[in-house]
Amino acid sequence: MLNDVAGLTLTAMLLPFAGALLAPVVTARLGAGAAWLLALAPLAAFVHFLRFVPEIANGEVVTGGYAWVPSLSLSFSWYLDGLSLTFALLITGIGTLIVLYAGGYLKGHPHHGRFFSFILMFMGAMLGVVVSDSFLMLFVFWELTSITSFLLIGFDHEREASRRAALQALVVTGGGGLLLLAGLFFIWNITGVTQLSLLLHSGELLRQSPFYAAALFLVLGGAFTKSAQFPFHFWLPNAMEAPTPVSAYLHSATMVKAGVYLLMRLNPVMGATPAWEILLPFFGGITLLVGASLAIRQTDLKLMLAYTTVASLGLLVLLTGFGSPYAVEAAVLYLVAHSLFKGALFMVAGIIDHEAGTRDVTRLGGLRAAMPLTFLSALFAAVSMAGLPPFFGFLAKEEIYAALAGPDPRAIVFTGVAIAGNALMFAIAFAVALKPFLGPKVATAKQAHEGPVLLWLGPLVLSILGLCAAIFSGPFHAAVSSPMASAVAGKPEAVTISLVPHLGLPLALSALTVIVGVAIYLGLARARALMVRLLDILGPGPDRGFDHFVAGLVRLSFAVTRFVQNGRLEVYVTFTFFLLALVLLVPPFVYGELPAMPAWPAELRFHEASFFVIALVGVAAVLAARDRLTAIVSLGIQGFAVAVLFLLFGAPDLSFTQFMVETLSVVILALVMTRIRLSPSDHRALPELLIDAPIAIAAGLGFALMLLKSTQVPFDTALTDFFNTYSKVIAHGANVVNVIIVDFRGTDTLGEIAVVMITGLAILALIRIRVVPVAPAQKTVAALKGEGKGKTKGPGQGHGKSQGKELSK
Known part of the structure; x- marks a missing residue:
């Protein structure tokens, strides 16, 4: 529960956002006069923060907020000391004057209300940056300043220069925000705290850490991009494409000083x-x-x-x-x-x-x-x-x-x-x-x-x-x-x-x-001419470099996309399983986490061994099948054998699920294969086999190692004990598995049902595909065209043509 002071502080932080919501409606009714009414929002926030001046001047601090995710130390909290209070007063005080100024400057503009909305959102975002105590809150508001500045700089969106400047500012400051996020994660892991008020007491711990340099470079990346430090300075002058009220506010009290604020805030813990x-x-x-x-x-x-x-x-x-x-x-x-x-x-x-x-x-x-x-x-x-x-x-x-x-x-x-x-x-x-x-x-x-x-x-x-x-x-x-x-x-x-x-x-x-x-x-004219000549000698600067960087990034993205998204499903599947095999195999070998190999059972019963043999026979049948339909049926043999093994080892519910899945899979896939009449031949060429086989074996081996390692970890019965204790008491069900699926995981089960339903509808659409009859005249014309090109079709050729004419009724 928030006390009165904390509630008023939260209200003061939200006032600019409330003004942003009301701005279009108020401006539509009052025109430029809406500025006087909308300026009351930052003015009220300014008056509220002004009340803390005597308290802060006496060396005290003001904190507040509430825990959001306590288990992860995430909170929505604020921290007011001399630094954050001064920034808050500048943001709200100058912001009040900027809102009034914008009322006169943009009088009669068709999007005047939208501008007020953007500038007030920008004000709220910057206010959130300087009063935030939690790392999460700081980062959210930090990125919100980039987004709202993008809207303001590109306000005159019909001009190409405005769009370019807005995009440039967003790319530079947004990229810096990601660096800052990584830096905050480093600081969190080094110090164990997620609040600036607690971090201020962890300076020695942070400075003595071997990861201090990494955290420092990441934080500087966020601060330098936001505050336009060389070589990232080029975006700020280009931001002058924004209307002058934005320029005045951006340069005096808001976004460009966010990086300076961050450096000043971290000076006690990262400085010296x-x-x-x-x-x-x-x-x-x-x-x-x-x-x-x-x-x-x-x-x-x-x-x-x-x-x-x-x-x-x-x-x-x-x-x-x-x-x-x-x-x-x-x-x-x-x-x-x-x-x-x-x-x-x-x-x-x-x-x-x-x-x-x-x-x-x-x-x-x-x-x-x-x-x-x-x-x-x-x-x-x-x-x-x-x-x-x-x-x-x-x-x-x-x-x-x-x-x-x-x-x-x-x-x-x-x-x-x-x-x-x-x-x-x-x-x-x-x-x-x-x-x-x-x-x-x-x-x-x-x-x-x-x-x-x-x-x-x-x-x-x-x-x-x-x-x-x-x-x-x-x-x-x-x-x-x-x-x-x-x-x-x-x-x-x-x-x-x-x-x-x-x-x-x-x-x-x-x-x-x-x-x-x-x-x-x-001698300003001579100095200007000298600078022009000097810059001509130096050539293009970082601004032109940004254009080359973006153009190169676009070309690289196009080349990568063309390589990995070439329209062939088999390539996608191959890459997916290749990466999956890497993820499964590399960590155990690199970090020495290989499982202990299980011993061969001393007494392997005949029926148990039989089903192992049947599973292996099913795999062999899949590999030896000459068409896809045979492979599907053979795959079902293996699946049924695995289901029986589940049953033998005390998992009848899992076995039943496996039986149902295998039966439906075989039936549905067989129906689909029959209806769409795919090519009967499915043998891979030797080069394809040499690529696919190692990937398949590696993926299978990776899953086997992961399962073995998982079963060798000491079993934690906490979740089992919870379900056994409360299934009957809370959900009134004796079957623990059913209670988990229907009650404890009801939403998850609903999602699974939705997926099955969508899949069923897709299968139904495939089954209902019919071949549109081709009229004799059309066949004659097609034949003549084929003869005119000097081409003949052997058996099985032209199959894709008829495929293209298959339509759903």
Whole structure:
């Protein structure tokens, strides 16, 4: 039974899904005004999670849920600490603004209601990822984010580019999800726990395991694909084919940060190892430089911001794995700052596109007077992204340099990487925020003007929050930053940085970043041209490689399918029994699990030996039969002999079943063979015999070894005792076998009856096949055609022709 708090938390988690169900109906009735009503779902969830801030700030955690399959340690449970609570507040808070923004951005769209449904499902999936405690729940919601993002990215499904981007995102992130699942299985087997709250106390056990490296690589595969780390970064910019509300939400608070969340969550148990502190900074640093450099090349506002998101995700991964005293605090501050300024800037880019008709920065200018609120939002967000005071991005950048700067070569290299990446993002931030609004007015496709309140409310609120969080940094750190940093570090951490200048190396590095960033901004056109030439020299990148990979996979699949699905039943049967023989024979020989060979019975009675001989004679008759009908009857001889053996060894019910099956099999197969008039000859050529015979012998030997091994295992009477005890008491039946079949396994028996019934109907259809008479004139024409081709038919030839004309009455 869930208590009141747990029940409210479960309700808050389900609210976005409830909104998704209602969205099409509400939007059909209210139009764009439905956004105000639908935004109440994430807003209510935000208010609920906000209530936990004082409790989490005091170092406590909130857990809840219920056991689903206790025997397998599977549960539906959640875990709230500083990390998951901050993510939950970002997802629901920014999600509320995104729903309102989508109401204005897609006003009048014929599928507006469907979009609301998709975005709310996406919100619920991401919320489930960050509050999940059980591994199962985490994985289910993890994959649900991939599915819902596929729907959102491909929302404009009539455009090929949208379909390609959606499929690409699904393939990359879905494949990474499978890697994550394997990694979670490794962690489960190493630690024996299936909940994150318990895993946090198993760090030493996991790090000392010989399977730590395998678990780490699998987890990194899931995290890197989801958070677009090099070389999987290409799917994220392509996802800009989605409507701008999706881009703003995807980049600020949801899916792309899921991988970062996972790494932060596992840092206390998988961090502090050489592998962790080498792989994360290395790939994070490359991603930072690649993303920031590719952003310079772009002229589309959304693509410029998308590549800087790739860079920012790389910076977060670098900081999470760096391992220095301030690295965790820097990652926490930058994650929050990035969520605020990037969400605002994407919405600004959408407003410009919506009101001016273009996102090309080279075709924009002079919009400040026409769009003052949008310009203010863009300027505030850009200042934060550039790391300038008095915004929260400044605190994050100072903490980044405090974490990375040091005298050793490793610190020097990554500090240089951070300076280069931040300087490039500085230039992009002001290119997005200043170039469309300042300078002479440029004629655009639409007469630009300020958008409705639904459009400018979101970016204005987020940009102002970035200012307020920096000004009131003390209370903000106590409520958000410090609890989050403590959760990521796995120990109490206190974030104290404020707007008061701290003279030292971090401030000097920050000033150097500003100088380099201003220089890049002033020479942005030349920098863009340089990047274009450089990329032309380097040639196709991972995006084109993905296309080649998919095309090669399709060709390989076609070749494999053509080989194993060639339309010949005998090939299918041969492969099936070949694999069956491998499965039965390889494990006993490889792992030394061969059974002990049974001793020959001391007293073998004459009638028992007789039936063994009859069974062997039946097998010989099957092999010697010259047609299939004789083989079927001979097979029946063997089956009857086995049935008698069952009877002699005390299994009359099994013997009776065997008698019935053999009788019906012989009769039915004989009837079918007679009616469809198959070829009387069934002898295999020598090459076929050399293939089929070893496979048949191997499969038979495998079954024999398996049965022998099974009979030599100590017999467990628990199930037998249960049925003997309760058959009479519960089912009121004296025949234990009948009670098992009819009562304890009633559903299974019903399924078997259904299979028999379907099989009977199929046999009946075969028996009712009749040959359609061919008219004499038709025969003459057919004969003339045959003569015209110079072909004659000997006995038995052309049999397949008449087969093709057999129809059911």
